[in-house]
Amino acid sequence: MNATSDDARRAALPRISQRIGSITESATLAVDARAKALKAAGRPVIGFGAGEPDFPTPDYVVEAAVAAAREPKFHRYSPAAGLPQLREAIAGKTLRDSGYAVDPAQVLVTNGGKQAVYESFAALLDPGDEVLVPSPFWTTYPEVITLAGGVPMEVFAGPEQGYLVTVDQLEAALTPRTKVLLFVSPSNPTGAVYGPEAVREIGEWAAERGLWVVTDEIYEHLTYDDVPFTSIATAAPSLGDRVVILNGVAKTYAMTGWRVGWMVGPKDLVKAATNLQSHATSNVANVSQMAALAAVSGPLTAVDEMKMAFDRRRRAMVDGLNAIDGVECPTPHGAFYAYADVRPLLGRSLAGATPATSAELATLILEKVEVAVVPGEAFGPSGYLRLSYALGDEDLATGVGRLQEFLGSAR
The missing domain is CATH 3.40.640.10 (Type I PLP-dependent aspartate aminotransferase-like (Major domain))
Structure with a gap:
């Protein structure tokens, strides 16, 4: 029995609706999932991706x-x-x-x-x-x-x-x-x-x-x-x-x-x-x-204690990022993110590669020095990296240190 033209049209309809098919995955959750998967595999990944406090619920x-x-x-x-x-x-x-x-x-x-x-x-x-x-x-x-x-x-x-x-x-x-x-x-x-x-x-x-x-x-x-x-x-x-x-x-x-x-x-x-x-x-x-x-x-006591830690980490991260040639990071006055301008680094040679976008740079950073950051494309134009400082002080220092050594080698 031959299919009618209506049957053929129905068969050609997309499996996923255009409305839902056009939605992209949450970039921040994707970066965090990738970092956690690498950690589970034994890789010493430092994750600056997720906007998630590292403290327990009060x-x-x-x-x-x-x-x-x-x-x-x-x-x-x-x-x-x-x-x-x-x-x-x-x-x-x-x-x-x-x-x-x-x-x-x-x-x-x-x-x-x-x-x-x-x-x-x-x-x-x-x-x-x-x-x-x-x-x-x-x-x-x-x-x-x-x-x-x-x-x-x-x-x-x-x-x-x-x-x-x-x-x-x-x-x-x-x-x-x-x-x-x-x-x-x-x-x-x-x-x-x-x-x-x-x-x-x-x-x-x-x-x-x-x-x-x-x-x-x-x-x-x-x-x-x-x-x-x-x-x-x-x-x-x-x-x-x-x-x-x-x-x-x-x-x-x-x-x-x-x-x-x-x-x-x-x-x-x-x-x-x-x-x-x-x-x-x-x-x-x-x-x-x-x-x-x-x-x-309830009281805001626990909130104030977390805020003191975030403040300390904020200063350490901004100072560390601004010490890298080609990185400009304004001091954030809220939340727990630093948003670094890395446009001067794009087009430079890094570990044998020449990233043209912040997405490419973020991928290179994860592959070469095992630090997870979120590229600017997730939040608007290319040329920026978002780093969350809602993680432990030791991990923050280690991750920023890796960034300084790696990005400082750009030529």
Whole structure:
């Protein structure tokens, strides 16, 4: 029996949808997985790839999870938007840390910060809507914007301006299709932190242009050199109800594996995102939610101790990188990343190779000196390397030492 033309057309359809097939793997997770695989094989790899604190989750948080695991009521489904007591605590924490008063009904608890990012854009964007994305950007932002039907519009700020975009740059990128400004401070991957006046100016500009602002505040507690964290939601009250705050427990409380994040926004948007989540994943694991409740309701003592270690490592990494000829690394004032400009090294001879891009350079570094870094292509233009200093002091010193010896040999 001969196949009809319709049968032939169906047979020719791609196996994977174009929408999903166009998504690239998370570059940071890929680098981290490669580093861990090499370590498991006995290679002495130093991993600067993952943005993951090397500290254990605080004891009181773990104990809260253990207690919750013994409670039969937490063995069942719970509301898709999150446990009521956790939503209330997050509202209180948002007022405490961001100065932004919200009702618990404006909080949606998500499976990690990434789900909050995706659901925010999925609820906001229609096909063709544009999002201004300051660059360098976290690798996931453009992917989820595209998946949600939007168009990411990169606005690049280089090391000469501290990786901080200006209102003039944003204005130049504005089009009639622009609906959202993504605002991240402190920044992943650069560690840049916008000052209070710059935050106010950008927020007021967005309000004047009728834009939504989606602001990721997950590194809010990790700033250094007396540089303050400033929430755009409070710095620019004229934004009204067109602001969405994204956050989670992963970075502040060393809880990356617990997978609890949240979004805070106007009730109609949160309701729409909750409807989406009710079909996608239902509720976040209750044991993790109770751990998050202990974290956001508890003291910041453990956070301050981790921050002191990050600060020490930050200074050591920046000094070590800037000692390499051809590397320029501005001092980051937030998060736990250094973003090094390595453009002068591209095209030079290194170990018999001549890397033309930072991706090629990162591969060469891993192969030759067993140090894992993330290339700039994951965050925007080529020519940069991101290194996380959320690892032990000894490993950091060893890894930077290898970089100094290897990159210092470039000719």
